[in-house]
Amino acid sequence: MPKRRSIPRKAIYRLSVYLRCLERLKENAIKSVSSEALATAAGVAPPQLRKDLTYFGQFGTRGLGYDVETLARRIRDTLGTTHLQPAVLVGAGNLGAALMAYRGFAPAGFEILAGFDEVPRRRGQRPPQPVLPMNRLKDFVRARHIKIAIITVPAAAAQDVANQLIRAGITGILNFAPLVLHVPEHVTVNNVNVAIELENLSYFIKG
Amino acid sequence: MPKRRSIPRKAIYRLSVYLRCLERLKENAIKSVSSEALATAAGVAPPQLRKDLTYFGQFGTRGLGYDVETLARRIRDTLGTTHLQPAVLVGAGNLGAALMAYRGFAPAGFEILAGFDEVPRRRGQRPPQPVLPMNRLKDFVRARHIKIAIITVPAAAAQDVANQLIRAGITGILNFAPLVLHVPEHVTVNNVNVAIELENLSYFIKG
DNA sequence: AATTGTGAATTGATTCACAGCT
């Protein structure tokens, strides 16, 4: 269990980036890496990387660097993705169905077990997992002790869906709906808002 | 033109959130709003909101608050989304096709004019816009002076696609591929990585 | 000799308290 004093939130995001880079090194059969090399690959400064890692422990060997395999495992431990985590998705429209079919979750340690929708299997493509009606959500989530949910419903429905998920026992929500969700203390919400990302680009390209 | 001293990057993201809240107020025919009310809706503290706004100018009236319509327009001016901005998307797979069909871009001021792919119209649903072969990318982007691109190709292809886009004149990239893109100084990259967002949730739900 | 780990210094962002308008 890592001691959590006051770890910058961005440091945790960067751990994920380091992990991706380590996985690439491992594919290339590289056993060991210096903070300089890993930092460059991750697009940060070497002291940043070292500081980030020491928030969670000491993983390197002075004079030598970091063992790729070991560091990757330790980061996965810290993030809690050593074992596959189940998740559900609510809102099986275009975007929702595409996310359900996305192959990038499994290597990161996540599996979307099912989608839920008011009108199962309406628009878009057919995802590989079942799409179930909303009235089955609560039992499904409880029975499998699922903690993570993805919301891809329209803004008008999102807060209500969030409330249902939280009542079912969800404590982590990845929210694609363009609004600020209000949730209790013990629930974490991460927002993904593509329109906002584009607006942000728009600001910078005016330069 | 706003003076840009040292504006926190997150302040610009928050501008987008304020804009969404203002649009909601406008729909409800609310003409005027205080920093307290708007901040609460946006999920920030009132002084945060006021400080953010003063990075770009003075938009309120002391004793009264902010005029909803005026503030919304001024924020759009700042972000550069007063007029519709054209964009292209590269990688028309599941996710790419879903984004092309997404209806949330138009109200934010963006329009995806076309998709590009090595193998046009292969997987997933058929998007409303044309999907063109990669060899038409450069001319298309140049002829229409497009500045913004969305990358939804696999990681292995993303850097090459980014290079092509930049040669064609793109200066803002929204990157969904799970790797760190290396780009010249004048190009802005925003990353959206759903797997990393899930990892981040995983860390916090262990709490 | 090389490279990590870290306290100290710096830089950046947020919060506060209140001055300044309407």
Place this chain on the structure above:
DNA sequence: AGCTGTGAATCAATTCACAATT
């Protein structure tokens, strides 16, 4: 009286320089 705008103060994050270790 009410509410914005902002300099000053606090808090957080990043960078640096170098001691510690192999």
